Amino acid sequence: MNQPIYNVLFVCTGNSARSILAEALMNHLGQGKFRAYSAGGHPVGAVNPLALETLARLHLHQEGYRSKNWDEFTLPQAPVLDFVFTVCDKAAGEVCPVWPGQPMTAHWGMPDPAAVEGSEDQKQLAFQDTAIALKRRIELMLALPIASLNKMSLQQAVQDIGHA
Numbered sequence: 001m002n003q004p005i006y007n008v009l010f011v012c013t014g015n016s017a018r019s020i021l022a023e024a025l026m027n028h029l030g031q032g033k034f035r036a037y038s039a040g041g042h043p044v045g046a047v048n049p050l051a052l053e054t055l056a057r058l059h060l061h062q063e064g065y066r067s068k069n070w071d072e073f074t075l076p077q078a079p080v081l082d083f084v085f086t087v088c089d090k091a092a093g094e095v096c097p098v099w100p101g102q103p104m105t106a107h108w109g110m111p112d113p114a115a116v117e118g119s120e121d122q123k124q125l126a127f128q129d130t131a132i133a134l135k136r137r138i139e140l141m142l143a144l145p146i147a148s149l150n151k152m153s154l155q156q157a158v159q160d161i162g163h164a
Helices: 018-029 049-057 070-074 089-093 120-142 151-161
Strands: 006-011 034-039 083-086 104-107
Touching: 006 018, 006 070, 018 034, 018 049, 018 120, 034 070, 049 120, 104 151, 120 151
Parallel strands: 006 034, 006 083, 083 104
Antiparallel strands: none
16 A cells, blocks of 8 residues: 655745755655655845755755745645745744645744854854754654544644754
């Protein structure tokens, strides 16, 4: 029996760091059972170079990522989303589009590593810490028995992960 592939969208205001890291991690860790995307309400237009360096240090693909508007995922040809996670507090407070298919939503907010000031080492550490925190949350989600949970239980579980 074929298992469904779940589509996941990670949303952050600028779509340049946290959401990009989450997209890459979910695509890698989800092992074909999850297909991840990322977008922003006000995309900055470029992926933060330190996000790409972090992906390289984690031995993940660094190609093909771009900062894009979440409106792309409201179009008729967009993938039907099963889950939408905000990964920054600012995006959680924005009025998000109505996502086709009524996906599960949750807030998995975390500090912006791109906002860290200091040495290059301090900035790299902030990106590394963010990637590790996102990886833990994604691993918790991947461990959920999604197919056997009812909708209300699954919604609670994905919300709880954001508080982990």
